[in-house]
Amino acid sequence: MFASVIVSVSSNSVDRLFTYKIPDSLVDTIRVGHRVFIPFGNRDIQGFVIDITETTEFDISKVKEINRIMDGTPVLTKELIQLSKKIATYYIDRQISVIEAILPVALKAKTKTILKLSETAGSNATELFDELQKNNEIVVSNLDKNHLKSIIPFMKSGEFVEETIVAQHTKKKTNRAVRSLNTNRMPSERAVKQRELLEWIESEAEPVTLLSIKDAGYSVQVIDALEKRGLVERVDIVVDRDPYESRVFFEAERHTLNKEQQVAFNKIEYSMKQYKHETFLLHGVTGSGKTEVYLEAIESALEAGKDAIMLVPEIALTPQMVNRFKARFGDYVAVLHSALSHGEKYDEWRKIKEGRARISIGARSSIFAPFKNVGVIIIDEEHESTYKQGERPLYDARQVAKWRAEYFNCPLILGSATPSLESYARSEKGVFTRLELKHRAKAQPLPETTIVDMALSRQEGNISIVSDILREKIIDRIQKEEQIILLLNRRGYAHFLLCQDCGHVPMCPNCDISLTYHKSNGTLMCHYCAYETSVPNKCPECQSSSITFRGSGTEKVEEILRDMFNTEVVRMDIDTTRNKGKHETLLMHFEDENIPILLGTQMIAKGLDFPNVTLVGVLNADTTLNIPDFRANERTFQLLTQVAGRAGRGDKTGEVIFQTYNPDHYSILDAQMNRYKEFYMKEMEYRRIARYSPYFFHVLFIITSENLEHCVKASHDISKILLENISNQSIVIGPSPSPIERINNRFRFQILLKYRHEPTLKDILEQLDQRYYVAYKKSGVSLRIDVDPQFIM
Structure with a gap:
């Protein structure tokens, strides 16, 4: 058996699949989506199994073997692997970069997969565990092929339990707990507290935390006495880092949908029952109760045994949205957004992957929630530009959501009081199904x-x-x-500092932008490169004291x-x-x-x-x-x-x-x-006359360099290549200096391509990307290709 592996090296020169032989001992273990260690050149590196085949076109004697696997179960689903390729192709990026964006940061850090012995383990499992364990755990990546093969049956039977340990701040969180040693002995009848506590501990399927024991009124001395008699032992148990563990969510009162809401929901539900992909534009005035429609759609998906993804544009929206969803669906809800710590985000991701969560709520990156059976995807405030990633890979979560909804044959709901022109235009043409909520949910008048x-x-x-x-x-x-x-x-x-005598305005030394005054820390700050400096007492140019804050x-x-x-x-x-x-x-x-x-x-x-x-x-x-x-x-x-x-x-x-x-x-x-x-x-x-979206598609090219001459030369080179290879129906604007011509000591020029139909455009973009990947190493000229940009600044 052979595996097609993509290596974790962010380089265009290795942005392809490499073939490795799967050792006989791993044939029954390795699956598509596994992380593996592979020999690459003179070192071992991490890779991801993208495909598995029985044969290869290469000379078998020259095909290297996979060294070992990093996880007992795959970290990527087949659907997410397909999605990563589609994103990389559409947005002109490396597939490995997309895969790393899909996975939580914790899995990009140094990790190790360990095996623990479960409480249900039999004698054979216990004997093998004792042979292989060190510090009461087995590190999977340290096992040789024969040992790895021998543990597989015990993993399948649940006698070995897999855990992923992540370096530094992303380790699994543990709590101290107490479990019974099941000796069938009891303390004397005079030790009432000890007997009560032991009976409670033995009645629980899982170890009881010390915190719970103390909250129940039992002292540490009672625990110590039971431990001394050999009746219980202290253990560490893994617990999820829950960012909402201190919050109590009460079951929410169910709202009956009004007529408009019910009509909208019925159309969505019909699509769900038909297992049909359909994009709905839920256009409702502010306060019209779009969230109630979302909740009903999600409940319908859950009842059908499926999962749901809910996107919001801002972290600030997440708390209120989480409150409503937790109150309705409880522990089925997982939250994914950038304000969580790496550990919290990793634990929420694990809840989804392991099937303990059925709904994900979060900002842009939560579109990659690793569900295997999605029933509905919802994007609230679909018009927001924050759904477009600002750094590579430059994906748009709305487009990614459409691809995932097509794969799972499920509805995609785009909700907004002010839809983007592109979405509304598609609903006018019947590409999207528009659902209207024209009145506020409680019949309140608009302000x-x-x-x-x-x-x-x-x-x-x-x-x-x-x-x-x-x-x-x-x-x-x-x-x-x-x-x-x-x-x-x-x-x-204040927007800027101004000398009233000579007109001098302090500028950022790294960017072509004025510095903003922040009184809280008494500094002038650049909002682009984070440069800071103290506020001068006198004008640096004319030494005048007549300086003032404006704006x-x-x-x-x-x-x-x-x-x-x-x-x-x-x-x-x-x-x-x-x-x-x-x-x-x-x-x-x-x-x-x-x-x-x-x-x-x-x-x-x-x-x-x-x-x-x-x-x-x-x-x-x-x-x-x-x-x-x-x-x-x-x-x-x-x-x-x-x-x-x-x-x-x-x-x-x-x-x-x-x-x-x-x-x-x-x-x-x-x-x-x-x-x-x-x-x-x-x-x-206005868009029709000016030939902008949605009448035309756009690609924005941003060329940057520390050397202005190199920047200008590269800009004209790119413009020439575009003009020579595109049809006369497309429009090239530029090259011209960007509105902010220099950021972080790099000069910036830009070119905007407007087009309707260019069959060879992807090939042109890939060639330009490759050309300037090489050019960056030689001369420091960088090219950023932004497909379907949200901003042209």
């Missing part, structure tokens, strides 16, 4: 929205970031003990709000949520303590549901409007509509204030009136 012209406000003498109208509304809500959400999509204290970020506005309203403010941005668990802590503090104001960046704009929030204010509605990107209008409309939907979700009427210097822009006016279809028609006409 009334007022637009405030900040240019006019300044002319009237108010130079504050808070307009007179918004200030009055905030005072009113504070007096009523209602809550307010304020959005400012810019963090830090306002969330840090400064928090200070203004505290002074203006003499009240507590919860601020949520990257700076306040860096530490683990801070998202949930801040949101719980805002809700449980009824804090009057929640101020934040776009992470607070969607998905949050606070019944006492009756006022939403957007302090600068133009922030995303002024970005040099063809999706700027769409993102502005989406952000404003989403954040407006946070108001009036309970029994009280909501109100929204948009502060802007562009009061007549259609993105803002249509968001004010919640007119999605009208906005869609206007924006589609």
Whole structure:
């Protein structure tokens, strides 16, 4: 038998399958998806078994053997292996890079698989274990072929239990526990506590933790006495790291679907019962109860014996979503997102792989949850750009979800109040099935929205970031003990430092961008390369003391709000949520303590549901409007509509204030009136004329180098290759300097390719990728190929 193996070396030169002979002793053991140690050159490295065949076209005498396997069971399913190849081909990347993105970080670290003796082991298993064990465990990778073959029957019978030990902080978590030695002896009748405790321990199928014993009122001395008499022993038991172990989830009250929700669910359920892949666009206004439809769809999948994947765009949304899902489905829910530690994420992944969890909830990377029988995939807020990976592999979770749904013949549900133009256009053409929720679930009215012209406000003498109208509304809500959400999509204290005498603005030495002032640590900071420097007392150029801060970020506005309203403010941005668990802590503090104001960046704009929030204010509605990107209008409309939907979700009427210097822009006016279809028609006409998505597909080429001349030369070279190989129906824009021309001391040029149909495009992209992989080693010129980019900056 022979195995096709992909090696864990991130290099284009070895981005292919290598053939290895499977030793006779491993023929019945090795499966597709196993991690293995293989001889490669003059060293042993890790690889993944991609395929197994009975014969090979190579000279058998020259085919090397697999040394050993790393795990008792495969870490990849056949479906995930196929998926990794599809992603690598579509997004122009190496398959091994995709595989490493699919697996948790813990499996990329140094690991070892060990075997432990189970309590049900017989004499033969015990004898073999005693022969092979060291420190009461057997390390699988240390076994020779004969020993490995001999343990397989005991693994299948469950007498040997497999565990994966991960180096450093990703080791399995253990708790100290006590188990009975089953001697059939009991303490004397006078030792009442000892007898009670021993009877309890013997009645349990698993060892009882010391913590549970102490909580039940038994002292350490009682345990010591039983141990001294040889009746019990202390052991370590493996427990899952549960990020929600301190939380109690009460069973949620079931909501009856309203008419719109029921119609939507019936169509999804019919597709599920037909084992038919269908993509549904669930277009519902904010507060229309899309999550209830998700819950019903997932329950239907579970009842059919299948599993479910649920994606959310932001970590900030995860706590509230987890609360609802845990309350409904309990321990069936696994959570996967970047805020978990490596160990917690690894344990959640294991729960899924071992079948102990049936539902995964998380951000982008949780689309790779290792389920083997998916019944439904749901992407909430499907329009969000965060579903696109920002570093290689540059996959889009929405496209990956579509491929997985096709493989499992199950529905894919894309939910949003403001769908992407691409998704809505596909629903217009019947490629997606559109389901509409036009009313809020509890029949609450949508909030009334007022637009405030900040240019006019300044002319009237108010130079504050808070307009007179918004200030009055905030005072009113504070007096009523209602809550307010304020959005400012810019963090830090001030945008930049300015010398009023010579006009000098401190710039990042590594990037072509001004430094942002952060008052909390008293530094000027670059938000691209994280460069920091102290704030100068005098202008570095003219030595003038007339330096001032310009612009306002969330840090400064928090200070203004505290002074203006003499009240507590919860601020949520990257700076306040860096530490683990801070998202949930801040949101719980805002809700449980009824804090009057929640101020934040776009992470607070969607998905949050606070019944006492009756006022939403957007302090600068133009922030995303002024970005040099063809999706700027769409993102502005989406952000404003989403954040407006946070108001009036309970029994009280909501109100929204948009502060802007562009009061007549259609993105803002249509968001004010919640007119999605009208906005869609206007924006589609602009996209048609400008020949952008969804009328054209895009590939963005970013060329970077520390040498400007090399960067320019490579950019023109790539442009020439494209023009020589594509049809005249496609459009090449550039090369031109990127909007931010230098980041981290690397100059940046870009080229945008617009196309409708280019049969040989993948070949061209692969050739360019290979060419500049070699060029990077020689001259340091790097090429990044972004297929279906979300940003063109």
